[in-house]
Structures are given as structure tokens and as C-alpha cells.
Amino acid sequence: MVAHVASDATSGQHPVRPAGGGLDLAVRFDAASTSGELGLKMFGSGVSGYYSGTYAWNGSETAQIQALASRREGGVIVQYRGKPCSLTPADPAAFLQALAARGVPVNG
Numbered sequence: 001m002v003a004h005v006a007s008d009a010t011s012g013q014h015p016v017r018p019a020g021g022g023l024d025l026a027v028r029f030d031a032a033s034t035s036g037e038l039g040l041k042m043f044g045s046g047v048s049g050y051y052s053g054t055y056a057w058n059g060s061e062t063a064q065i066q067a068l069a070s071r072r073e074g075g076v077i078v079q080y081r082g083k084p085c086s087l088t089p090a091d092p093a094a095f096l097q098a099l100a101a102r103g104v105p106v107n108g
Contacts, residue, residue: 030079031099032107033092034059037073055086 036059044053049070057065061077067086069075075088076095089095100106 030105030107031096032061032077033096034061034075034077034086035073036061036077038065038067038069038086051086057084057086 036057038051039056039058041051042054042056042064044051044055044067046053051067051069051072053067055065055067057063062084065077065084065086069086069088071088074092075086076092078085078087087095096106
């Protein structure tokens with residue numbers, strides 16, 4: 001998906017929108033690299049090599065986190081609708097760089 005960013009002055013967040021016209025689906029988020037890791041699963045599914053659901057977080061960023069991950073550590077935290085989500089892209093640095101290139105605030 002190709003996206004561009006327009007600033008939302010009222011919320012201070014940055015909506016990412018699909019390019020090329022059509023339906024305007026604004027998604028607001030921030031992203032950061034992390035050295036934390038998933039802790040105890042509080043709610044969700046568990047399949048070998050795949051983590052999804054709500055987990056305790058062993059890191060300084062938050063106490064609980066939503067996970068869509070293939071590993072417990074070395075990922076990226078994306079704040080989506082005010083909630084932290086742990087993602088584990090194959091190349092976290094390239095993923096963050098791609099988000100930053102589209103105007104998404106990236107920390108770390």
C-alpha cells in the first residue's frame with residue numbers, strides 16, 4: 001500500500017492515508033524500536049511461532065501490549081489508536097525508516 005501523511009493539528013497525531021484517491025481511511029500512529037519483550041499472555045491465541053493478543057510487557061514503555069508478532073523480542077512498538085502494539089517485522093530498522101519516510105513520527 002502506498003501512503004501519504006497529512007498532519008492533524010487538533011490531535012497532534014499524523015494520519016497515514018492511502019495514496020491514489022478513493023476512500024479516505026485515516027490511521028493515526030507513532031512508532032519506536034524497543035529492547036523490551038513480551039511477558040505473560042493475558043488474553044489471545046498461541047500458536048507455535050506466532051503471538052497475538054494482550055501480553056504483559058517486560059520493558060519500560062508500557063505495562064500491557066497488544067501483540068502481532070513472530071517472536072517475543074526485538075520488535076517495534078506502534079501506538080495505534082492510543083494503544084501500544086508489538087510488531088516484529090523481518091527488518092525493524094527498514095520498517096521504521098519506511099514509516100518515517102511517510103511522515104510517521106519514529107522514536108529510537
